[in-house]
Amino acid sequence: MEMRPFICKWLSYLNLMEKITGEVEKLKKKNIYLFLILFSAVVIAFFFYHYNKKDGEKQSNTEKQLSSNYPSSKEILDDLKKNSPDKIHPRLMAKSTDFQNIKGSLNSDIYLKKWYGQLSKSAENLLSKPTVKYEKNDGKRLLPISRTVLNRTVVLSMMYRLSGNRKYAERAWTELKAAAYFPDWNPSHFLDTAEMANAVGIGYDWLYDYLSPEQKEILQRALIHKAFYPALEVYHHSKSISGVPWNTAFNNWNTIVNGGLITSALAIADESPLTEKVSGEVLKNAIKSVQHSLNFYSKDGGFAEGPDYWVYATKYVAFFLSSLDSSLGTDYGLSQSPGLSQTGYYYIYMNGPGGLFNLGDSSNRINDLSQLLWFSDKYHNEKFAYPALKLYNPMNIIWYKKTIKNNTDSSDLPLDKLFRRKDIGIVTMRSSWDDLGAMFIGVHAGSNKANHGDLDIGTFVLDALGERWAEDLGADNYNLTGYFDTKKKRWTYYRKSTEGQNTLVINPSTQPNQKVNASGKIEHFIFKSNKASVTVDLTNAYMDAESIERKISLVRNRKKAIVEDHIKLMKDSDIYWSMHTRANIFLSANKKSAVLTRDDKVLFAKIISPSEANFSHTDAKPLEISDEIKNQNNNQGIRKLMINLQHVKSTKIIVEFFIE
Numbered sequence: 001m002e003m004r005p006f007i008c009k010w011l012s013y014l015n016l017m018e019k020i021t022g023e024v025e026k027l028k029k030k031n032i033y034l035f036l037i038l039f040s041a042v043v044i045a046f047f048f049y050h051y052n053k054k055d056g057e058k059q060s061n062t063e064k065q066l067s068s069n070y071p072s073s074k075e076i077l078d079d080l081k082k083n084s085p086d087k088i089h090p091r092l093m094a095k096s097t098d099f100q101n102i103k104g105s106l107n108s109d110i111y112l113k114k115w116y117g118q119l120s121k122s123a124e125n126l127l128s129k130p131t132v133k134y135e136k137n138d139g140k141r142l143l144p145i146s147r148t149v150l151n152r153t154v155v156l157s158m159m160y161r162l163s164g165n166r167k168y169a170e171r172a173w174t175e176l177k178a179a180a181y182f183p184d185w186n187p188s189h190f191l192d193t194a195e196m197a198n199a200v201g202i203g204y205d206w207l208y209d210y211l212s213p214e215q216k217e218i219l220q221r222a223l224i225h226k227a228f229y230p231a232l233e234v235y236h237h238s239k240s241i242s243g244v245p246w247n248t249a250f251n252n253w254n255t256i257v258n259g260g261l262i263t264s265a266l267a268i269a270d271e272s273p274l275t276e277k278v279s280g281e282v283l284k285n286a287i288k289s290v291q292h293s294l295n296f297y298s299k300d301g302g303f304a305e306g307p308d309y310w311v312y313a314t315k316y317v318a319f320f321l322s323s324l325d326s327s328l329g330t331d332y333g334l335s336q337s338p339g340l341s342q343t344g345y346y347y348i349y350m351n352g353p354g355g356l357f358n359l360g361d362s363s364n365r366i367n368d369l370s371q372l373l374w375f376s377d378k379y380h381n382e383k384f385a386y387p388a389l390k391l392y393n394p395m396n397i398i399w400y401k402k403t404i405k406n407n408t409d410s411s412d413l414p415l416d417k418l419f420r421r422k423d424i425g426i427v428t429m430r431s432s433w434d435d436l437g438a439m440f441i442g443v444h445a446g447s448n449k450a451n452h453g454d455l456d457i458g459t460f461v462l463d464a465l466g467e468r469w470a471e472d473l474g475a476d477n478y479n480l481t482g483y484f485d486t487k488k489k490r491w492t493y494y495r496k497s498t499e500g501q502n503t504l505v506i507n508p509s510t511q512p513n514q515k516v517n518a519s520g521k522i523e524h525f526i527f528k529s530n531k532a533s534v535t536v537d538l539t540n541a542y543m544d545a546e547s548i549e550r551k552i553s554l555v556r557n558r559k560k561a562i563v564e565d566h567i568k569l570m571k572d573s574d575i576y577w578s579m580h581t582r583a584n585i586f587l588s589a590n591k592k593s594a595v596l597t598r599d600d601k602v603l604f605a606k607i608i609s610p611s612e613a614n615f616s617h618t619d620a621k622p623l624e625i626s627d628e629i630k631n632q633n634n635n636q637g638i639r640k641l642m643i644n645l646q647h648v649k650s651t652k653i654i655v656e657f658f659i660e
Contacts, residue, residue, distance in 0.1 A: 070288040071332050073280030080269055083329035087270055089208035090161070091327040092201065092263055093319070094398050098326075099161045102397060106162070109402055111389060116162065118392050123159035126152055127171050134182045138479050142186035143195065149179050150199035154394050157206035162397075169210040176203045177215075180222035187230040190246055191253060194260030197227035198319065201264030220268050220275055228282050231261055235285040247289045251451040252305055252313040254293035258286040259316030266327045287332060290320070297339030301346045302419030302426065304450040308362035308475075310346055311369070318371035318399065321378070335378060344375045344384030348410055349417035349428045350442065351387070353435075354468030357428060357442030357461050361452040361475035364468065367391060373399035383410060409433070415558075416527040418534075422519050423447040429532040431558035437465045439659075441561055443552050445520030445536045449486070454496050455512055457520040457541040458503035458550045462561055462579075464659055465601040470502050471580045473620070476633045491516065493632050494622050503550075504565065505576040506542050508623050514541040523549065531555045544570050561657040562608075568650045576623075577643035577653055585617040585639055594641060605641065608654035616642050 071079075084091045090099065106116045129152075132145050156172035159165070179185075179196055186192040204211070204219045211219075234247050246253040261282050269279035293313065297303060303310040317340070324331040347369065350357045355364030369388040373396060376385035385404045388396065411433045419426040425445030432438040440463035448455050462470035473495045482489025483496075491512040494500040498513035505513050521537040533553035539545045546568040553562045567575065583596035583603070591614035594605040607613050620638035622628070645651060 071284065073284045076283045076287070076328065077269060077276055077280050079328040079330060080266065084270070084327050089267075090205045091323075092205040092267060093322045093326055093395075095326055098398070103162055105402060111400060112397060112402075115392055115394075115396050115400075119155060119159055119162075119394050119397065122155050122394070123168055126156060127167065131174050131178045133178070136186065140479070141189050142192035143189065146185070146192045146195035146199065149175055150195055150202075151394075153199045153203040157203050158394055158397065160210065161206055166210065169207050172203055172207060173211070173215060176200055176207075176219060180218050182226070185226045187226075189243060190230075190234075190257050193227050193230060194257040196260075197223060197264040198260035198316075200227075201260075201267035204264075205267040216271070220271060223264050223268060224275070224278050227261065227264060228278050231257075231282060232278070232285070235282075235289065247285075248292055250292050250296045252293070252309045254290060255313040256316045258290035258293075259320035261286045262290070262320040263323045266323055287334070290334065291337065294334060294337035294340065297337065297343050298419060298421040298424055299338045299342070300419055300421075301339050301342030301344065302421055302424040303343065303346050304421075304423050304446065305452045306360035306362035306450075307347065307350050307356045307358060307366065309360075309452055310343070310350075311366055311371075314343065314375070315368070315371045315395075318374040318395075322374055322399070340375075341379040341381075344372055344379070344381060345417065346419070347372065347387060348383065348413070349419075350426070352428070352430065352440030352442065352461070352463040352468075353438050353466050354440065354461075354463035357426070357444075358472045358474050359426075359444055359446075359456070359459075360450065360454055361478075362472075363474055364472070368393040368395075370395035370399055373401070373404070376404060377401045383413070386410065414527065416525075416532045418522065418525055420522065422521070423450055425520055425522055425536075427522065427525060427534040429527070429534070429552075429554050429558075431554060439464045439554060439558055439561060441552055441554060443534055443536065443550075445522050447519040448514055448516050448541070449519075454501060455491055455498045455514040455516065455541075456501040456503060457514055457518060458536055458538045459501040460552055460563065461502070462657060464561075464603055464657070467583075467598045467601055467603075469581055469583055469596060469598075469603050469657070471582060471638065472502070473500055473580060473633075473635060473638065477631070480631060486516065488512075492627055492629050494620070494626075494629070494635070495633060497622075497626075499576075499578070499622055499626065500580070500620070502579045504538070504542075504548070504567075505578065505623075506569065507544055507573050508576065508625050510625070510627050515543065530557050532558065544573055546570050556658075559659065563653075563655045563657075565651075565653040567648075567653070569648070572647045572649050575643075575645045575648055575651070575653075577645075577655070579641045580620050580635075580638055581641060582637055583639070585641055587615050587617070591615050596641075602660070604658050604660060606656045606658075607643065608656055609652045610645070613643050613645060613653065616644065618642060 090096060105112050107113060132148055135145055136142055152175050153172055156168045160168040179200060185196040200219055200223055244253045246257045265279040265282040268275045270276060321331050321335050358364040369391055370393040372384045372388040376382055382404055386409050416429045423446060427443045430438050430440040442461045444456055444459050448457060460470055461472050476493050476495045480493060484490060490496050498505050518541040520541060522534060523537050524535040526533045531554060533551060535549055535551040538548040538550055542548060549566045551564040555562060581596060583598045586595040592607045594615045596603040596605060607615065618640050620635035620640050643653060
């Protein structure tokens, strides 16, 4: 907010109030104080409404466009013909000049040279691989096949463009032809359809000068009948949606499905009157629909579905936004959606020396961050690129820019980060960026309703000495019965229940131990050079809670971690404090201390409060009172460090972790 207009308006307001005061003196004898008080309140309300309204009207044209204005099919097609005239290809993510520039740097740029060598090796290996077949091994998903086709198409088509060798194009065509003749692309699980469409669109575009008219027609027909028509039925609500309502969802499905449809529609949109009509309608609807998920990123770049789905979603953001830029010369303001320019920090801060803070259905390691190269270039932030430079994915070659410096690491960033939005509620704290043995803590408040989430308010992970000591168990088998039934069944699985988290379980039963609609609240945080802490209000999560706060701190120059729980309950209760670990656990004779070991590394844990508390440890399995569920992960190699307090109404649990 600019101060000068604010001050001027405030002074005007004060002058107005002086006049009102004068009128009060005149009207005292008429005994209408109540009227004047009400009138003053109206003036104040009008002032703030008027000023805030004006301030809000300063939003950019882009923001207005995002909120209400969507391009028509005609506008999109006109932009395509203007920016990619005469059916020019390639145009998805890269043009001919881009490929030429890449070819010219393959021997001189250290990264491109390395990645091209890996690309060449992958392409050679694919030449002898059998062509994909239509298979749904789990009875539901074609997704592994769609992803295989996408990976093979990108590798082989890119290798063809960079080497000129037709054998790679021929092998890519074999794959695309097989997919084109599949009976369908499994629209009942539309992620499968979208990823296959993305694959066929990229292959069509990058192999354009190799493909014959007949081959192009085969791919056009497949895209229209197996992807675009099913998508339009959903956009137009003429067909009921089985599963996820992706067209209006605020999650990764919306990004990925719309993203795959956008790239593939751009590939064939100007080929014929039919492709213009159908692709134009798809593009119009997809560009409108995708704003649901683009606006789901928080303004500070946070993401509610965990790091795995952040990677999945942002990869498709890069796919379709870079394709819009290269094909149309505009993305209609989509790239200015709040939070996108900051979301590279989400990965940076969620990553500790021992791996990712793998909330929900996430793993703690990622093998592809190529999209961060695009985000780095798009938003002029070289820090985003640094994690991607360490990994290989063929898309690195497309999105990498030679201006990126090798020394743009995170070492000068603040050590701590708060992703504040209520449904996200994440804090990470660390002792150093440079020290591989640094102490790192991730804490989750957030919402139990988050897509792919767990009942895990208050959970934490802990790294030290380059190891993960407090583990988040991550996903279980997606094909378990009711795994995505968030009304009840999901919460019977150990890894999704509160028992399977590093938080409190209070009065366990066969019912969910935390409220499934609850959210935690970040109450306080302190980030200083020698210490950091966050306090999370867990009260809303527990049925029997009067007040529960969890404070997690890094102290003593960030070399010691403290987990401190202040608990007040409505009745005498059983409380379980838990921490999952892959470490070996050894307890002291009085069970007040524990020694955790991984290889030759040691972490110490000590109970500070209450005096009657003792450590115990057990396998990572449900309590006896919980339902026995078959076929879930047996969590082999995971142990659980525990404290159990019985018949307690009020207590303070404090546990310290440190390295001697």
